[in-house]
Amino acid sequence: MNEHLRVNPVLCDAYGHCAELLPELIDRDEWGYPIVTSAPVPEHLRRDARRAVSACPRLALLLERRTESR
Amino acid sequence: MVAVGLVDSKAIWYLMRSSGVVTLALLTGVMVLGSATANRSRLGRAPRFVTAGVHRSIALLAVVFVGIHVVTAVVDPYAMVGVVSVFVPFAGASNALWVGLGALSLDVVVALIISSLLRHRFRPRLWRGIHWLAYLSWPVAFAHSLGMGSDASALWLRAVAGGCAAAVVAAVLWRLKRLEPQPVPVSLEVPA
Amino acid sequence: MSALLEATLTTPPERLFPSVATKGYTEHLARYGPLPPLAGRERAVIGEVEASGLTGRGGAGFPAATKLRAVARGRRPVVVANGTEGEPASAKDKELIARNPHLVLDGARTAAVLVGAGEAVVAVSREATASLAALEAALSERPDARSFRIARTSARFLAGEETALVHWLNGGDAKPTFTPPRPFERGVRGQPTLVQNVETLANLPLVARYGSAWFRSLGTQAEPGSVLVTVGGAVLRPGVVEVALGTPLREVVARCGGLPASVQALLVGGYFGTWIAPDLDLPLANEALRPLGASLGARTLILLPESACGVVETARVAAYMASQSAGQCGPCLFGLPVVARSLAAVARCEPGAAEALARLPVLDAQIARRGACAHPDGALAFVRSALVVFADELERHLAGTCTARGHEPVLPTPPTTADWR
Numbered sequence: 001m002n003e004h005l006r007v008n009p010v011l012c013d014a015y016g017h018c019a020e021l022l023p024e025l026i027d028r029d030e031w032g033y034p035i036v037t038s039a040p041v042p043e044h045l046r047r048d049a050r051r052a053v054s055a056c057p058r059l060a061l062l063l064e065r066r067t068e069s070r
Numbered sequence: 071m072v073a074v075g076l077v078d079s080k081a082i083w084y085l086m087r088s089s090g091v092v093t094l095a096l097l098t099g100v101m102v103l104g105s106a107t108a109n110r111s112r113l114g115r116a117p118r119f120v121t122a123g124v125h126r127s128i129a130l131l132a133v134v135f136v137g138i139h140v141v142t143a144v145v146d147p148y149a150m151v152g153v154v155s156v157f158v159p160f161a162g163a164s165n166a167l168w169v170g171l172g173a174l175s176l177d178v179v180v181a182l183i184i185s186s187l188l189r190h191r192f193r194p195r196l197w198r199g200i201h202w203l204a205y206l207s208w209p210v211a212f213a214h215s216l217g218m219g220s221d222a223s224a225l226w227l228r229a230v231a232g233g234c235a236a237a238v239v240a241a242v243l244w245r246l247k248r249l250e251p252q253p254v255p256v257s258l259e260v261p262a
Numbered sequence: 263m264s265a266l267l268e269a270t271l272t273t274p275p276e277r278l279f280p281s282v283a284t285k286g287y288t289e290h291l292a293r294y295g296p297l298p299p300l301a302g303r304e305r306a307v308i309g310e311v312e313a314s315g316l317t318g319r320g321g322a323g324f325p326a327a328t329k330l331r332a333v334a335r336g337r338r339p340v341v342v343a344n345g346t347e348g349e350p351a352s353a354k355d356k357e358l359i360a361r362n363p364h365l366v367l368d369g370a371r372t373a374a375v376l377v378g379a380g381e382a383v384v385a386v387s388r389e390a391t392a393s394l395a396a397l398e399a400a401l402s403e404r405p406d407a408r409s410f411r412i413a414r415t416s417a418r419f420l421a422g423e424e425t426a427l428v429h430w431l432n433g434g435d436a437k438p439t440f441t442p443p444r445p446f447e448r449g450v451r452g453q454p455t456l457v458q459n460v461e462t463l464a465n466l467p468l469v470a471r472y473g474s475a476w477f478r479s480l481g482t483q484a485e486p487g488s489v490l491v492t493v494g495g496a497v498l499r500p501g502v503v504e505v506a507l508g509t510p511l512r513e514v515v516a517r518c519g520g521l522p523a524s525v526q527a528l529l530v531g532g533y534f535g536t537w538i539a540p541d542l543d544l545p546l547a548n549e550a551l552r553p554l555g556a557s558l559g560a561r562t563l564i565l566l567p568e569s570a571c572g573v574v575e576t577a578r579v580a581a582y583m584a585s586q587s588a589g590q591c592g593p594c595l596f597g598l599p600v601v602a603r604s605l606a607a608v609a610r611c612e613p614g615a616a617e618a619l620a621r622l623p624v625l626d627a628q629i630a631r632r633g634a635c636a637h638p639d640g641a642l643a644f645v646r647s648a649l650v651v652f653a654d655e656l657e658r659h660l661a662g663t664c665t666a667r668g669h670e671p672v673l674p675t676p677p678t679t680a681d682w683r
Contacts, residue, residue: 008440009591010634011194015110017119029628033592055119057107059194 002040004064005049009033011060018061021052034061079147086142086149089135091230094215096132097179098234100125101208105241109248126186133183136176168217171210178207208238274517275480275488278358278365278464279504287403290364297368298471300375304334307470308376314474315486316466320344320422320459321534321560323548326466329456332446334377336454341382342431342445343370345393345460346415346422349532350582350674351562354490355460357502359386359393362464363400369463371406372470377456381411384460385427388414389680417680419533419586423635424457426588435682437588438635461490481507485547489558493518495565495672496525505546512542514563527566527651529673531559533579534640536647537572540565555647564673571666572652573659575673576645577605582675583641588682594638597629601645611662619656622649 005025014032024045027035041049041063053061103125106113113121143151151169155161157177160170185192185200192200216231284290300307312327333339343366347355359366370382386393394414401407413431420426421436428449430436449455465487469477478486485507491514494500498519505514511528515521525540536556544550548557566572584598604618604625626646629638649656658665 007632008194008634009593009632010440012592014592015118017117017122020117020119029593029597029632031592031596031628033596033632035628035632054190055122057122059189059192059197 001065001067003046003049004038004040004066005036005053006062006064007034007036008060008062011058013058013060015057017055017057018052021055022048025049026052036061040066082142082146083148086139086146089139089142090215090218091227093132093135093139094211094234095230096128096135097208097211098237099128100132101204101238102241103128104204105245108245129183129186133179136179140176168214171217172214175207175211175214178203178210182207205242212238275504275506277468277480277488277504278362278461278490279502280362283361284364287364287400294365294368294467295471297371297467300372300470304376304378308334310474311466311469314469314477315484316462316469316477317485318459319461319465319489319561321532323558326458326462329446329458330373330376333379333454333456336377336446339377339379339454339456340450341370341374341377341379342427342450342455342457343373343382343384343460343463344422344424344427344457345384345386345390346427347387347390348417348419348422349560349562350419350676351494351529351532351564352492352560354492354502354561356387356390356393357492358461358464358490359384359390360396363393363396364404365464365467366397366460367400367404367410368467369460369465371409372466373456373458373463374409376466379456381409383411383413383431383450385413385415385422385431387417387421389417416682418678418682419583420588420635420637421680423637425635427457428455430683435588437590437682438637440634482545482547482549484549489546489561491546492562493565494562494674495529496521496523496567497565498522508545508547508549510542511544511546511563514546515542515565521565524568525565526568526570527572529562529564529566530556532562533560533583533644533673534636535559535562536643537566537576537651538647539651566672567668569667570670570672571609571655571664572648573605573655574609574664574666574669575671576648576652577602577609578671578675579673580605580641580645582678583637583644585678587637588635591633591638593629593632597625598638598641601625601629601642605645608656608659609664611659611664616660619660 012033016028016032016034018034019026019028022045025037025041029035049063053063103121107122107125110118111121112118113124140156143149144153144156155169156173159174159177160166161173181200182204185197189197212231212235280293284293308327308330311330312325316326318324318326318329345355345359345366347353366384370384374380374382384397386397388394394412397412401410401412415421415427415430416436418436420438421430423438424445425439425441426436428445429439431450445455445457447454449457465477481487488504488506490502490504492502493514497515498521501518503514503517505517527537528540529535529537530551538554538556546558551557566575580598581602584602587594587598589595601622604622607615607618622645626642630642631639633639655665
């Protein structure tokens, strides 16, 4: 089971806390909105990813579980 | 036995009063930091998530102190605040109005804390709606502090209350100012 | 290219647009017959729809039977006939409702029975007064009028987007929502909702009555049936025509009076569509369009005359698309106006236009796929195709000249004052 980060762009208000907490996976565009990698969250960053999801002031960051078929 | 009882009850009385003042100060801090978070401010050069984090930490600390305040109020034999009056506004007999305001404020604070601890189980817009109640809980807590008991006339309490009020008014005005249009998107001209 | 029946080259289809208009319910029944009995045969009929190869005629082109089945699985489903048509270049849905309202209503009713829905909502833009009048008149004649509800929707570009329409029906603004859940899972009042284009629905009672083989007697193997297309731009008689899929563009254009002047480019698929070179031998089918990076999309065809300027037209539409953003998602709200401004700078031959143009790929990468709906992606695809097709004209603008001889706008960009609610 892989975990993927996903932003709800309607709720997102460019606070940027997610990018501060998880710079390895989240960057910001020139208007301050998060650019989130579509690759699965690596094991060692899963806790930080949960922290970033929890920290979003708008509850706009989501962690989705997906089964990858290889 | 009686002497010990008297000392205890005085200690409880002071603990109740002091924890109340500390709670007011902490709630003021929560309001100011709430505005700061919404306005994307930094504390010093710390990343912005720290502002939100301190806001949350002070809120949890306020819960501790309001807990002490409420427990001592109930235990104190002279305060005559029943357990029911703590949570149900305007239920008690003595000092009903001011205690009632305290209970109201407590209820809202409890709702804010619980909804925030369980944020992810709420629909985002519902959580946000509940959070706006903070603007109700602070003035009610403030009125409760001024209306209750004998310290209200003391200069030190009025000074503290005044400082808290000034801070919250400033925080609210600052938040309102920031509610105005964000970085306006580039305006359009349709070429001829 | 798949087999194309000779018959379609000479006789325009009359499935949705009968040449002798049916006036009133009695004439409608005389021509199309009553709704075939569906109760108890729903699964068989959906199977027939699947065999017919009917796909959505609203833009996405999704197989109709798949959507029907998905919604039929749900509890207390709702049917929404989507005739909103927010695309300014497209008039086919409004035209269909105005000319053949009873067929549209039959279609909505058929879908409702097939999925087990009690009510069918027919969504039409409140500015489409002729269509609304025809719809109301038609309803007044029908015995099953009470199973329909007319919804007069916002006229904004995005109002017809599936999730935006559902959000509006639920009392909100006509702005798209984050998915999942999609309407077929949770839509109007939280119930599974079939949002289907009115033209797609109008085909359902015909397939139910005449069968899949009949439906497949027009069009191509891969893309069967007839479609409504809105043709605009350099043709003599712009308007909506019904053609079999796979018909060469030349014939479609001939049905609209032909071309008085030469054409420099074609815009296929509306403002989420793409510009292509003016090859009139192209068949009107995704099979032929996809290799060129285009698709049927909203089923509009705009022919740009030589006298117009592709750069100026593109810049105007880009500004329009930016203004039609729901404004909910940062990259679309902030990014599209910057793209529009860059194109405007080039269109006006302004200094600094070259730098603005060079930044477009950077902007594109930051905007694409980062909104809740397809609006930014559609607008970007449109702009990207213009940069390719009008490359020469772009060079000329950067050098300070424009080859346009007339300044009449070709692509419609109506003023954006409509309410979101």
